[in-house]
Amino acid sequence: MEENHNKPWTVILLCYCIICLVNVSLIVIIILDTNLHEPMYILLCVFCMNALYGTAGFYPRFLWDLLSDVHLISYYGCLIQNQVIYSFACGELSILAVMAYDRYVAICQPLKYHSIMSKQRVIRFACFSWFTTFCIMVVNNFLTSRLKLCSPYISRLFCGNWSIVQLACFPAQTTINAIFANSVIIIYFLHGVFIVWSYMYIIQTCVKSIENRAKFMQTCVPHLVSLFTFLVAILTDVINMRLGSKELPRTLQNFAAIEFLVIPPIMNPLIYGFKLTKIRKRIYSLVIFKRTNFCFIRSDNSFTHS
Numbered sequence: 001m002e003e004n005h006n007k008p009w010t011v012i013l014l015c016y017c018i019i020c021l022v023n024v025s026l027i028v029i030i031i032l033d034t035n036l037h038e039p040m041y042i043l044l045c046v047f048c049m050n051a052l053y054g055t056a057g058f059y060p061r062f063l064w065d066l067l068s069d070v071h072l073i074s075y076y077g078c079l080i081q082n083q084v085i086y087s088f089a090c091g092e093l094s095i096l097a098v099m100a101y102d103r104y105v106a107i108c109q110p111l112k113y114h115s116i117m118s119k120q121r122v123i124r125f126a127c128f129s130w131f132t133t134f135c136i137m138v139v140n141n142f143l144t145s146r147l148k149l150c151s152p153y154i155s156r157l158f159c160g161n162w163s164i165v166q167l168a169c170f171p172a173q174t175t176i177n178a179i180f181a182n183s184v185i186i187i188y189f190l191h192g193v194f195i196v197w198s199y200m201y202i203i204q205t206c207v208k209s210i211e212n213r214a215k216f217m218q219t220c221v222p223h224l225v226s227l228f229t230f231l232v233a234i235l236t237d238v239i240n241m242r243l244g245s246k247e248l249p250r251t252l253q254n255f256a257a258i259e260f261l262v263i264p265p266i267m268n269p270l271i272y273g274f275k276l277t278k279i280r281k282r283i284y285s286l287v288i289f290k291r292t293n294f295c296f297i298r299s300d301n302s303f304t305h306s
Helices: 002-032 039-056 057-069 076-107 110-118 119-145 161-165 171-205 212-244 250-261 263-275 277-305
Strands: none
Touching: 002 039, 002 057, 002 263, 002 277, 039 057, 039 076, 039 119, 039 171, 039 263, 076 110, 076 119, 076 171, 076 212, 076 250, 119 161, 119 171, 171 212, 212 250, 212 263, 250 263, 263 277
């Protein structure tokens, strides 16, 4: 029984360690290598930072619950978790929108790229998109905190806005919450429309040029894979949350709920790390450098012992 109890704990801990490792590694590589201080890589760095921020709102608390016999969280702790996880999710889409705009300017207006997408402007874009998302979620949390709840039991693995609103004593009180939530959905749906519009123009431009096609395959494909992975994960969670059937196995329901906190934070750094040439070369150079040093130390030690 003890082995079965520890098994999910070790799996979740391993998953979180991998997320931290791949994201921190990419962030450190981009920060330390001045050749990577370009708009596309700065946005990728922000992307990885957002992943660390969002997963920090779930995994430590979830690991604590797995190791504890009593699964309790304070109301304010629940609101904080809701704030972190959903500002991460919406921030992810905002950053992907900025990335799409960056690729649109780079491929469709290459002569204006350096004047439009300077380092300072890219940092301002990234900060503005993330901070705006954070403020929207603060308002959402404030509206949720006004509700009087009639049950202390949350059916999901983490505190989500929809889960908290469902516990309201008087459904009439949730009207404002529903209006605001639908407004937020429309805002981020428009983000998605903008991303699709950007890539439509990018693809249309790339068809006309072999050079642009190569640039598209090198820099845009990772963005599209990240977008597809994220949208599938989010839609799975939304469908499970709004239309989820209790007839589905509990394990499947739980995975659908946390999929966007597992797959994109692991997959994105790996996709960018292996696909983007500059980052891949930097990783290879670090690996070769370490192997060379290791061989030198072994050789030195053998010489000393002989």
